[in-house]
Amino acid sequence: MPYRRTTQVQARLQATRDRIVDAAVRRLATSGWAAISVAGVARDAQIATGTVYRHLEDKDALLAAAFRRAAGRELQVVTDAASTEGPPAARLEVALRVFADRALQGRRLAYALLAEPAGAAVEAERLTYRAGYRALFHDILVDGLADRSIQDHDAEVVAAVLVGAMSEALVGDPVTSDDASPDDASRLDALVAACLRAVPFATPHPTTLVSTDDPGGSA
Amino acid sequence: MPYRRTTQVQARLQATRDRIVDAAVRRLATSGWAAISVAGVARDAQIATGTVYRHLEDKDALLAAAFRRAAGRELQVVTDAASTEGPPAARLEVALRVFADRALQGRRLAYALLAEPAGAAVEAERLTYRAGYRALFHDILVDGLADRSIQDHDAEVVAAVLVGAMSEALVGDPVTSDDASPDDASRLDALVAACLRAVPFATPHPTTLVSTDDPGGSA
DNA sequence: GTCTATAGTTCGATAGAC
């Protein structure tokens, strides 16, 4: 109802935009990119169809915003998990586990974020977020080089290897719903183990950490 | 006498279609997806613009065909390289090296095939070809399990890890032209080494092509 | 080949806030 850019109005605008993007993310997490229609999202957000365009340029902008919100949450959760005190090996393992665990918890969303064909606008966002994960892993690897817990290696390359490995391995059958499979635990262990093997730790088995908790808590 | 598609006519049609797709691939390899315009491709193929649509449904079909031709060649080359006689470890290493080497030789094309935003049609093709690489690596890993040269592991997961690792690590700066960088050789070695580390070989160093302990090895 | 259904986008009218 307000009309000018007072703080009150600004907050209201922001709240409406948030409702729009959240509605899009809900549809994305349930049914993928094709489920995001402007009219449907507007209905979910309890606004008129045309109002969507007051907040987002066009549908591509809506898709990109939905991607950024969902992917941004994931990256934040993994970043937080890796920010704990402790040796690089442990931080790396927890980052990998949290990444994989959340992807398996929300398979449909993971597929949408990691692999589902979605148009060039979303593709461009994907590249940005992959770079974010690269940087996160790179930082941990450099720490490992500094404290000699990881042998000399090309941290840029290994960081990219980790990002690619996780992304590719967690793209399962898109038809599969979010139902947890009994194989999930072993697949997760196999994936984390393979990723950790790729990192040249000074000691063969740096950690025996087994942490399956989810510090992020998806709403 | 009614018009029939004689083998001769069939061959000519095929040849024209091939010229169209090849022209698209040339533009792709030089300048990426944005460089593929129907008019430009038609000019390169020395046909009228409208003729393109007699061979391909629409632009998306042209893009998809260009992807399949370029990506199909790559997959074939890697498959052939991995089809040699020899232990699984050697076949895997040569497959990885050929994959990476070709990507570094043609950076622009590699970026286009592996990562460049290109629309949903091309995206869908990408998933298909990634599955092809997964199958290729999976076969080698299973061979290694059979002859005990590779320890017990989840071959599906490790195959996915290898595909993802290679794809992600070879997506360099898209601005960079195809000029070979002096770092290429060491980056390639680092990448192949990281991938091979992810595979639990029964013996630490299955081949002498890669040294994982001493970074001092000169290429 | 036409027709219809669906979905993205636009726009004039309305009403509420400064």
Add this chain to the structure above:
DNA sequence: GTCTATCGAACTATAGAC
């Protein structure tokens, strides 16, 4: 009183059916 966010119907384009 002026300004602008909102509404929702109309417009347009495309895909699928007959």
